[in-house]
Amino acid sequence: MVNQSCDQDGRETTVTLLNLVRFGRASTRAELARHSGLGRAVVAHRLSYLVDLGLVSEGDLARSTGGRAPRSVSFRADAGYLLAAEFGATSLAAAVSDLAGDLLVQHEEPFDIGEGPEAALSRLTELFNDLVKRTEVSRASLWGIGVGVPGPVEFSTARPISPPIMPGWHAYPIRDYLCERFGLPVWVDNDVNIMALGELRGGLARDEGNMIYLKIGTGIGAGIICEGKLYRGTKGCAGDVGHVATLEGSDVVCRCGNRGCLEAVAGGAALARDAKWAAERGESPRLAAVLAEGREMTAEEVSKAAQHGDPVSVELILRSGRLVGEVLATIVSFFNPALILVGGGVAAAGDMLLKAIRESVYHRSLPLATRELQISFSPLGDEAGLRGAAAMVTDELFAPDKVARWVPKGSPAGMPELTT
Amino acid sequence: MVNQSCDQDGRETTVTLLNLVRFGRASTRAELARHSGLGRAVVAHRLSYLVDLGLVSEGDLARSTGGRAPRSVSFRADAGYLLAAEFGATSLAAAVSDLAGDLLVQHEEPFDIGEGPEAALSRLTELFNDLVKRTEVSRASLWGIGVGVPGPVEFSTARPISPPIMPGWHAYPIRDYLCERFGLPVWVDNDVNIMALGELRGGLARDEGNMIYLKIGTGIGAGIICEGKLYRGTKGCAGDVGHVATLEGSDVVCRCGNRGCLEAVAGGAALARDAKWAAERGESPRLAAVLAEGREMTAEEVSKAAQHGDPVSVELILRSGRLVGEVLATIVSFFNPALILVGGGVAAAGDMLLKAIRESVYHRSLPLATRELQISFSPLGDEAGLRGAAAMVTDELFAPDKVARWVPKGSPAGMPELTT
Numbered sequence: 001m002v003n004q005s006c007d008q009d010g011r012e013t014t015v016t017l018l019n020l021v022r023f024g025r026a027s028t029r030a031e032l033a034r035h036s037g038l039g040r041a042v043v044a045h046r047l048s049y050l051v052d053l054g055l056v057s058e059g060d061l062a063r064s065t066g067g068r069a070p071r072s073v074s075f076r077a078d079a080g081y082l083l084a085a086e087f088g089a090t091s092l093a094a095a096v097s098d099l100a101g102d103l104l105v106q107h108e109e110p111f112d113i114g115e116g117p118e119a120a121l122s123r124l125t126e127l128f129n130d131l132v133k134r135t136e137v138s139r140a141s142l143w144g145i146g147v148g149v150p151g152p153v154e155f156s157t158a159r160p161i162s163p164p165i166m167p168g169w170h171a172y173p174i175r176d177y178l179c180e181r182f183g184l185p186v187w188v189d190n191d192v193n194i195m196a197l198g199e200l201r202g203g204l205a206r207d208e209g210n211m212i213y214l215k216i217g218t219g220i221g222a223g224i225i226c227e228g229k230l231y232r233g234t235k236g237c238a239g240d241v242g243h244v245a246t247l248e249g250s251d252v253v254c255r256c257g258n259r260g261c262l263e264a265v266a267g268g269a270a271l272a273r274d275a276k277w278a279a280e281r282g283e284s285p286r287l288a289a290v291l292a293e294g295r296e297m298t299a300e301e302v303s304k305a306a307q308h309g310d311p312v313s314v315e316l317i318l319r320s321g322r323l324v325g326e327v328l329a330t331i332v333s334f335f336n337p338a339l340i341l342v343g344g345g346v347a348a349a350g351d352m353l354l355k356a357i358r359e360s361v362y363h364r365s366l367p368l369a370t371r372e373l374q375i376s377f378s379p380l381g382d383e384a385g386l387r388g389a390a391a392m393v394t395d396e397l398f399a400p401d402k403v404a405r406w407v408p409k410g411s412p413a414g415m416p417e418l419t420t
Numbered sequence: 421m422v423n424q425s426c427d428q429d430g431r432e433t434t435v436t437l438l439n440l441v442r443f444g445r446a447s448t449r450a451e452l453a454r455h456s457g458l459g460r461a462v463v464a465h466r467l468s469y470l471v472d473l474g475l476v477s478e479g480d481l482a483r484s485t486g487g488r489a490p491r492s493v494s495f496r497a498d499a500g501y502l503l504a505a506e507f508g509a510t511s512l513a514a515a516v517s518d519l520a521g522d523l524l525v526q527h528e529e530p531f532d533i534g535e536g537p538e539a540a541l542s543r544l545t546e547l548f549n550d551l552v553k554r555t556e557v558s559r560a561s562l563w564g565i566g567v568g569v570p571g572p573v574e575f576s577t578a579r580p581i582s583p584p585i586m587p588g589w590h591a592y593p594i595r596d597y598l599c600e601r602f603g604l605p606v607w608v609d610n611d612v613n614i615m616a617l618g619e620l621r622g623g624l625a626r627d628e629g630n631m632i633y634l635k636i637g638t639g640i641g642a643g644i645i646c647e648g649k650l651y652r653g654t655k656g657c658a659g660d661v662g663h664v665a666t667l668e669g670s671d672v673v674c675r676c677g678n679r680g681c682l683e684a685v686a687g688g689a690a691l692a693r694d695a696k697w698a699a700e701r702g703e704s705p706r707l708a709a710v711l712a713e714g715r716e717m718t719a720e721e722v723s724k725a726a727q728h729g730d731p732v733s734v735e736l737i738l739r740s741g742r743l744v745g746e747v748l749a750t751i752v753s754f755f756n757p758a759l760i761l762v763g764g765g766v767a768a769a770g771d772m773l774l775k776a777i778r779e780s781v782y783h784r785s786l787p788l789a790t791r792e793l794q795i796s797f798s799p800l801g802d803e804a805g806l807r808g809a810a811a812m813v814t815d816e817l818f819a820p821d822k823v824a825r826w827v828p829k830g831s832p833a834g835m836p837e838l839t840t
């Protein structure tokens with residue numbers, strides 16, 4: 001599959017040097033030689049090539065360490081631009097970003113993923129076109145498209161695989177649809193994977209080798225960063241923890257058919273369901289008022305009521321946190337991460353939720369595994385997905401051996417060939 | 421810490437090429453150039469250096485693909501030798517191996533880890549000396565020592581950390597003890613980690629990127645291979661799954677102080693305890709006979725009785741498998757491995773145990789995660805630990821940037837310097 005000619009060899013070393021600069025691991029020629037293990041002559045040759053391509057600039061004199069002061073080498077994030085999108089169960093966000101994942105323009109609107117792929121991708125096409133018009137970015141400087149969806153994706157084919165909350169999307173060729181309209185390479189992944197990637201590159205997780213991004217929304221899922229890289233698992237479904245069994249042994253039937261799944265007892269839909277029951281049974285005047293005012297019961301309403309001290313809502317949030325924490329405790333013992341970031345709609349419940357999660361995890365995990373474990377809310381919030389979708393595209397464009405699989409010529413139109 | 425001089429750069433590329441040959445990923449100069457991304461001149465230079473050192477041989481003509489037939493490049497596993505040891509709770513195994521992890525001589529004997537580090541390491545020193553004498557191997561051709569112990573280890577310092585079944589071993593300087601006596605670099609790790617590594621290099625797991633080695637012995641623990649590499653986690657305690665809570669919600673108090681830990685209800689000690697109760701209550705004549713004959717009740721006795729059809733023993737084995745499977749189901753959903761290998765004393769219970777584990781996992785994990793998941797017994801059996809201990813040593817000796825941390829001069833006496 002991969003072109004293993006001499007050109008490919010050139011590509012590999014070129015890309016290795018580019019990525020050392022891109023991730024800030026090397027900022028002088030000497031550092032590039034040291035970290036790549038390549039000779040200085042090879043580094044000089046490849047670097048001048050990257051400067052010619054406009055991907056790297058050699059600029060100001062870096063701080064001298066004795067001897068001649070070396071010039072600093074930096075990544076040109078404005079060499080190209082990307083289109084990034086994130087579908088939620090009930091929302092669609094899209095953006096134009098630079099190659100560092102910084103968003104130039106962005107837009108979010110309500111959208112029901114259940115409307116199916118044609119309607120969704122047609123609307124996304126309009127949004128991308130509108131967003132590009134709002135920037136100075138030319139069509140030729142667009143290099144790729146990254147999309148996150150709320151369900152399992154076979155990453156190699158960019159097709160959703162039996163996604164539970166995306167009716168009509170199973171095996172839909174998202175890549176082909178967008179590639180036809182924009183002439184760009186397209187990558188698609190599960191929303192939690194791109195959120196984890198976004199946090200890794202632009203958020204609190206920047207220095208964390210082993211991190212879990214846990215999204216508690218309507219459903220529950222995790223994105224995994226293992227030793228600094230997104231980990232997708234053998235079949236691409238790593239982190240799909242919404243359907244593991246909870247200790248409490250609930251009889252609630254999940255949409256997957258099993259009983260007592262984490263998502264069915266602790267996710268946003270479960271919170272809304274149980275709050276509605278409580279309101280109807282007259283156990284919570286505050287929740288009853290939501291229904292009386294004709295509003296739909298949602299996890300957000302429960303969060304709001306809990307923050308105002310409604311005891312039923314507080315108990316529901318605490319139970320959700322405790323159940324999530326029990327499953328996380330098993331995962332922490334197994335994976336021994338440095339950081340767990342919690343995001344998604346239910347995260348709006350705030351510190352009360354986080355406290356319950358932490359208590360469960362610390363109670364059930366081994367002391368060594370939790371000694372320096374940090375459990376926090378996602379600091380990037382809504383931007384994590386869009387920034388991560390952009391990061392997914394640059395990781396693929398600048399991968400030593402991957403791009404040939406999606407773009408016959410080796411690079412998108414407009415993007416320079418990275419072979420020498 | 422790491423020496424980042426020009427010599428270090430030379431070491432990195434040299435070691436990169438050596439490892440490509442060592443793992444069978446490249447067997448010609450052209451393949452080495454392709455996989456390393458290094459120019460052919462650099463490859464030729466480094467390769468002749470490795471040949472001079474005796475680590476690589478260039479031999480027979482490889483199969484030609486048109487043009488001049490390339491000569492095959494292969495790793496010289498007999499360039500140096502290693503000492504490998506594995507402590508179990510009640511056993512000690514030691515061996516002399518070559519650099520490929522093949523065992524020249526080995527010995528196993530009963531040993532109670534509770535006798536403490538001085539007695540244990542003194543006996544190990546005797547064993548190593550005896551084993552070396554039984555081979556033609558000279559002292560100068562010994563390059564390192566690898567040791568597995570049945571408890572958590574801080575890998576960087578090679579010290580056990582509060583190991584529950586190793587009284588007296590907490591923070592004991594195993595490295596210093598053995599280094600003083602043999603003048604060799606020493607690495608120590610948890611037994612399940614080295615077993616996983618042994619399977620990765622020499623067993624069924626050879627081609628599996630993502631694998632879990634689950635040891636069900638007196639205790640329960642997992643070694644994790646993530647994308648072809650041993651994964652130790654942030655604090656080195658990844659895979660410590662013996663103390664996660666089981667769904668069944670048992671009230672059995674574990675040695676860790678919590679209730680319902682996997683190990684306390686499904687490990688070898690739990691099997692023996694429950695079998696003894698059943699024998700004493702007269703529920704199983706077969707198990708009662710074990711006690712009547714003055715033998716100690718062990719997991720092995722339960723396995724034997726189950727294989728002879730004793731209903732109580734069968735039920736105990738099935739319960740153990742079911743509980744292990746329930747925890748594995750959560751781990752499978754999270755980690756999505758390709759292979760789970762089951763080893764340890766309880767694994768002797770055979771297919772009955774494996775069937776119960778499989779049923780639990782398949783029942784509770786997502787279909788995509790189990791579609792191509794293989795769950796098998798460890799094919800290397802007792803050899804996995806010794807082979808893995810040897811593999812740990814070669815991985816460290818031939819790591820681009822690590823060896824300097826343990827050996828001041830960069831290489832053990834007798835081992836050639838890998839810098840150019």
